[in-house]
Amino acid sequence: MAPTVKCIVLTGNGTNCEMEMAHACRLAGAEVVEIVHLSELLCGEKRLEDYHFLNLPGGFLDGDDLGSAKAGANRILHAKIRGRAGATNAETRLYDQFSRFIEDGKLILGVCNGFQLLVKLGVLPAFDAAERAQTVTLTYNDSGRFEDRWVHLKVDPASPCVYTEGLTGLYLPVRHGEGKFIPGSAEVLARLHREHCIALQYSTADTATATLDYPANPNGSVDAVAGICSASGRIFGMMPHPEAYLHRTNHPRWTREDLPETGMGLALFRNAVSFIKRQRL
Amino acid sequence: MLNRIEIGFREGIRDALGEKIRRRIVEHLGLAVDRVRTVDVYTIEGDLTTAELEAAAAGPLSDPIIQTWSVNRALADRFDWLVEVGFRPGVTDNVGKTAGEAIRLLLGRADAVFVRVYTSRQYILNGPLGRAEAERIAADLLANDLIDRTHIFDGKTWDPARGVAPCAPKVAGEDRPRLEEIDLDVDDAALLEISSARVLALNLEEMRKLRDHLKDPDVLRERARVGLGARMTDAELECLAQTWSEHCKHKIFNARISYDDGTGRVRVIDSLFDTYVKGATRAVRARMGESDWCLSVFVDNAGVIRFDEHWNLVFKVETHNSPSALDPYGGALTGIVGVNRDPFGTGRGAKLIFNTDVFCFAPPDYAQPLPPRIMHPRRIYEGVREGVEHGGNKSGIPTVNGCLVFDDRYLGKPLVYCGTGAVMPARLDGQPTHVKEILPGDRIVMTGGRIGKDGIHGATFSSGELHESSPVTAFQIGDPITQKKMTDFLLVARDRNLYRCLTDNGAGGLSSSVGETAQLAGGCDLDLAKAPLKYAGLDPWEILISESQERMTVAVPPEKIGAFLALAAKMDVEATDLGCYTDSGRFHIRYGDKTVAFLDMDFLHDGVPQLKLSACWTPPVHAEPDFPEPADLGTALKAMLARLNICSKESVVRQYDHEVQGGSVVKPLVGAANDGPSDAAVIRPFLDSFAGVVVANGICPRYSDLDAYQMAAAAIDEAVRNAVAVGGTLDHLAGLDNFCWCDPVESEKTPDGAYKLAQLVRANEALYDVTTCYGVPCISGKDSMKNDYAIGNTKISIPPTLLFSVFGRIDDVRRAVTMDAKKPGDLVYILGMTYNELGGSEWYALNGFVGNTVPRVRPETAKARYDVLARAIRLGLVASCHDCADGGLGVALAETAFAGGMGMDVDLAKVPAEAVGRNDVLIFSETPSRFLVTVSPDRESAFIEQFRGQTAARIGTVTTDGRLRLWGLRGEALLSEEIGALKAAWQRPLNF
Incomplete structure (x- = not known):
């Protein structure tokens, strides 16, 4: 029997896409999906170690x-x-829970503000898992x-990204003011390419070619980077919102195009859930 | 000890804000500037070591990849001018607050260390500018003197080693609360002097009523018991002024009006509000009988209707006009987060699911000299847009639709309408949630932000015109994140049943929130000394009426107070027990042991005397338009598409998040290229259901120049029509009326008050007639009656404006329809008769006329059409549907075609029309209640079947060749335009 998949959707202090992100996890087949307020982690009521899949939704922390x-x-x-107090072996910082979660090989998806958070924590790309410092x-x-605005996304088929596995292209909305990706150095960018960590790029409408042209590239991201993953593929951050396209009626042209009932964004969550089941995380 | 940390961009990193400012300097101010760079400054108060300051600068305050920082050293060098802009003392500094928290957390001594942070920003200018130009850039673009401090440095004398001296805009207050007593036993002139000097906005009769109240021996005996005498305390006087303000008591809407309808017949109307607004709702609800889905109307902060068995819908629209005139960003931000608290604070609390905003401005390209204290309309436009962007986006509430309206007269006061909808569970623990109940003994808890001097006199300020000495303390800047944390907390507390009910602190602050809720218990006993303050130096009356934002007042049963406060502490939200509700019949306010206000609840709430006003209607007569039918209607159509009231608002729409919460169904921009103008919004509030909510607005201020009756009728019709166009139905649609008027009380400064009041009477008559015919009950509303500007000899009054907003249930969102043409070969239909109704139209305005033939709503025929169209849409018979509004059929055709990326061939001779002999009249007439519909050929017969007996005509087809072609009334080839060219004309004007 496949294990129970437990998802945590972190909210609080300005996060605002938690509801639809939790819905995506449920639709993807996760058995347990909890929207957890940061304060519940900070007071020790909830612990990250009890979950397999950490969702960091969009918003304005x-x-x-x-x-x-x-x-x-x-x-x-x-x-x-x-x-x-009095608990044995307790981590004292929230960050220690984060670190352990990552070291345990569990999944983290950061969308929009969640992606920004992962980057600024130094968790992405974090080539060297032991030494996390912000590099992009x-x-x-x-x-x-x-x-x-809605954007087309090219998927790197060779990326280790757990979430984009098997996908060729995506069409999703971006909703941000700070989404321009800038690498800290040419070496960082080269390594991101070399290790296929750039799972998503803003692209032309056929999702075949990455583009720097506005508005297809909505923010001027270097090399049209829209989402990057860790070398393991288990930690992934993206600016576009997969949880905003779970049903065809979310699509801006659903009244004029023949679309599948399920929205494209759900595939990323399904990949995550099935990975967890496969890997028995 | 003060220290400065400066954060700038590294060399080679794009400074997007600096570039935006540079563009505005060049384009808006017409000044040459080569480069603008920005530096963020954090002035830090507190004993921090250099190492700690460096850790803060390198840590939370800067981005190591793109930014560089300095501590007590200037980053700026080699510039012509440097403008540093920071807040004045007491102005809300959200970034400073966040920075202070971040530094305390970083230092690991969260509560043990005193750190306060003040932010400012440097704009570093390079270009051939003199001091006068630099000062103009500062005054007209970068800073608002009412809330900002500005320092300008000349590059020629700049010493980077010295930099800018650190300066903290502290509020220099001492903690010595004073209570003043005012003798009201004075003559009439002195009474009026008291009212005006204290910004009470009370008239003579009201002041006399206060004076006489204090002569009542029973009152005096009661007062003596609590240590008060025959003089009124400042807290009492201020509290009464708030409670009795036009803003809170709607005195004009409740006045006794003697109305001369222009024929010499005079009628007495005892309260417009009761007679027409509430009267219409009563009539509609009576007709619904058993199936009445209205739950709470006109009694709470927002109206409540049923959504389904388990959920209720809540909606409120407010204005924030006066503050937005003086501080567009802060005023509008406060407006949106303020209206958020209305549905949130309704009943036992509701979760916010959409915003809808309507702004009325003077044209952004306004080129005439500006009267004193009036900002350029473009600055108002940008400031309001940005304030609402930050308030809406950061709160995680989708802005699902809205509109922009332009008229020169909004120079006098911009109108900033913000609306918010919400959902609440129908029951909690078996009890209905839309009903408020408070028991004596319940604790009065204030939660959210702290109290400062911000917003003092907001309610009385907005109850008057904008004048020379409009108070500067009336400024607030909202803080969406503090509010979000508070609402997150309160929704958890609600679901755990930890409180009885709640209300927001808006106009009038605690005096209103506690004063109003105390009616439910029968009194209150509140200690102002317990209220958490932002800084020292507030007198008790200021604490009582301060409008500091992000605060809710919550009634908590005594047995749950511990759990409530513990949850607040856990979720890092401030909550303070200020006292308790009582059944004493008294509004009893203390500061510690000292009573500062002791008022009879009945006198406070029902003591205000009814105004007596007269209204007289004289139909205006304008010059009869006289211009020939244009030879080139293609050019005319493009000129119409480029009218500010018609053109694309995409640049604004895209800056609002309209999809957060995941339930977006009909977006504000639709069509083949995601850029067509949607008529209304549809969202799914519950992601596991296909039941939806439709939201739409109607606003037609230009028609007020002819007849405010038709202005109001047209606005209501437009809102309803827009809702029906996307799939809404009259069976489940509720309305909100939001009147913004110019002062209609006749006086020396308003000699035409009787006419303006007659306009108000007529608008109310229309509201009654149309909403009762449509069966759309008003469930809440608001009025703002003093939208005038009067300084010196200049008086600008806004055109009387009614915003009508509707929302309702759609059973299945998968049946929703959008306005874009769908497929070549689809058939083009017009629904409804076209009359020669160009009075007040965009076409006449373009040609320099107002005219006299105002568009007239014919409610009976319109209702029949709406019911059938709703059914046809439900049956899937309609491919696209677009309402004909500003610019009439011509604009609707162009928009439908270019939004669909398709051409259209249309024969105007087939358009059902009465007394229309000219092509321009036919395509630009603004007769309400009409739709342009496209229908797939295989659905045509079923479609026609539905409309049997109604005015509906096939006028053309959708084509593949990308041209809009019109044949004229005499069969002539009238117009043939590329849809790309039409769209470009429509997109150009506001694309900045």
Whole structure:
């Protein structure tokens, strides 16, 4: 019998896509899906180790006041777990739970603000799992404005990304003001390409060719990067919102095109859930 | 100890904000500037070591990949001018607050260390600019003198080693609360002087009522018991002024009006609100009988209707006009997060599911000299747009639709309508959630943000016109994240049944929220000394009426107070027990042991005397338009598509997240290229169901110049028509009326008050007539009655404006329809008769006329059409449906064609019309209640069958060749335009 898949969808402090992300996990077949407020982790009521799949939804952590997800990353790095005095062997920082979750080879998907969070925590791309430091960033769109628009995405078939396995292209909305991907150095970018960590790129409508042209590339991302994964493929961050396209009526042209009942975004969550079942995580 | 951390971009990294500012300097101010760079400045108060400051700069405050930082050293160098803009003392600094929290967390001594952070931003300008130009850039673009401090540095004398001296805009308040007592036993002139000097906005009769109240021996005896005498305390006076304000009591809508309808007949109307608005709802509900789905109307912060057996829908629309005129960003941001709290604070609390916003501005390309204290309309436009963007997006509420309306007269006051819808479970623990109940003994808990001087006199301020000495303390800047944390917490508390009910702190602050809810128990006893403050120096009356944002007042049963406060602490939300509700019949406010207000609840709420006003209707007569039918209607159509009230609003729409929460079905932009103008929004609030909610708006202020009756009728019709166009049905549609008027009380400064009041009467008559005919009950509403500007000899009054918003249930969203033409070969139909009705139209306005033939709603025939169309859409017989509104059939044809990426051949001679002899009249007439529909040929017979006996005509077909072709009334080839060219004309004007 396949194991029970337990998903945690983290919310609080400005996160706002938790409901649809949890819905995606349920539709993908996860048996347990919990929307957990950050405060429940911080007071020790809930622990990351009890789950297989961590979802970091979109939103505006702390209003993105210090730059997208900066204050949110600072909290995860430095906040201590309260109310666990007397517990043996307890981690004291939330970040320690994160680290263990990653070391256990479990899955993390960060979308939009969740992607920004992973990047600013240094969890993505984190070539060297032991040494996490921020090596890339996501910053203000070249347009200088927040935009909600649907984009085509090219999938790298050779990517180790667990979530995009078997997919050829995607069509999803972006909804962000700070989605421009910038690598810290040419070496970082080269290595991302070499290891096929760039699972998603903004592309032309046929999803065959990555593009730097606005608005197909909505933010001016270097090399049209829309999503990157860890070398293991288990940690993945993307700016477009897969949880916003779970049903055909989410598609901007559903009243004029013949579309499958299920939206394209669900495939990523199905891949995650079936990976967990296969790997017995 | 003050320190400065500066954060700038690394060399070679694009500064998108700097580039945007540069474009605006060049395009909006017409000044040459080569480069603009930005630097974020954090001024940090507190004893931090250099190592700690460096850790903060390198850690949470900067991005190591793209940014560089400095501590107590200037980053800026080699520039012509540097403008640093920071807040004035007491203005909400959201970024500073977040930075302070981040630093405390980083240092690992979260509560043990004092750190306060003040933010500012440097704009570093390179270009051939003199000091005067730099000052103009600062004043007209970068800073708002009411809320910002500005420092300008000349590059020629700049010493980078010295940089900018750190400065903290602290509120210099001392903790010495004072209570003042005011003697009201004075003559009339002195009473009026008190009202005006204290910004009470109370008239003489109201002031006399206060004076006389304090002469009642029973009242005096009661007051003596709590240590008060025959003089009124400042807290009491301020509280009464808030509660009795036009803003809170709607005195004009409740006035006794003697109305001369222009024929010499005079009628007395005892309350427009009761007679027409509530009266219409009563009539509609009576007709629904058993099937009445209205649950809570006009009694709570928002209206409530049934969605299904398990869920209710909640909706409220508010305006925030006066603050947005003076601080567009902060005013609009406060407007949106403020209206969020209305449905949220309805009944036992509701989860917010959509925003809808309508803005009325003067044209952004306004080129005439601006009167004093008026900002350029483009600045208002950008500021309001951005404020609502931040408020909506950061709160995670989709902005599902809205519109922009332009008229020169909105220069006097922009209108910023913000609406929010919500869902609440129908029952909690078996009890209905839409009913508020409070028992004596319940604790009064304030939760969310802290209290400062912000927003003091907001309610009384907005109850008057914009004048020279409009108070600057009336400014608030909303904080969506503090509010989001609070609403996250309260929804958990609601589902655990930890409180009885809640309400928001908006206009009037605690005085209103506690004053109103205390009616449910019968009184209150509240200690202001317990209220958490942002800074020292507030007097009790200021704490009582402050409109500091992001606060809710919650009634918590005493046995649950512990659990409620513990949950708040866990979720990092401030919550404070301020006292309890009582059944004493008294509004009793203390500061510690000292009573600062002791008012009879009945006097507070029902004491305000009814206004007596007169209204007189004289139909206006405008010059009869006289211009020939244009030879080239293609050019005319493109000119119409480029009208500000018609053109694409895509640049604004895209900056609002319209898809968060995952239930987007009909988006604001639709069609082959995702850029056609949707008529209304459809969302699914529950992702496991296909039942949906439709949301639409109607607004037609231009028709007020002819007859406010038809203005209101047209607005209501437009909202309903838009909802029906996407698949809504009159069977389950509720309305909200939002009146924004110019002062209709006749006085020296408003000599035409009787006419303006007659316009209001007529608009209300229309509201009654149309909503009762359509069966669309109003469930909530609002009025803002003083939208005038009067400084010196300049008076600008807005055109009387009714925004009508509707929302309702759609059983199956998969039946929804969009406005774009779908397939070549589809047949083009028009539903409804076209009349020669161009009065107040966009076509007349383009030609410099107002005209006299105002578009007229014919409710009976319209209702029959809406019912049939709703059925046809439900049956899947309609391929596309677009309403004919501003710009009439011509604009609807062009939009339907180019949104679908297809051509259309149309024979105008087949359009059912009465007394129309000119092609331009036929295509631009704005007769309401009409639709342009396309139908697949295989559905045509079923479609026609539905419309038997109604005005519906096939006028053309959808084609493949990408041209809109019209044949004229005499069979002539009238117009042939590339849809790409039409779309380009439509997209150009507001594409910035």
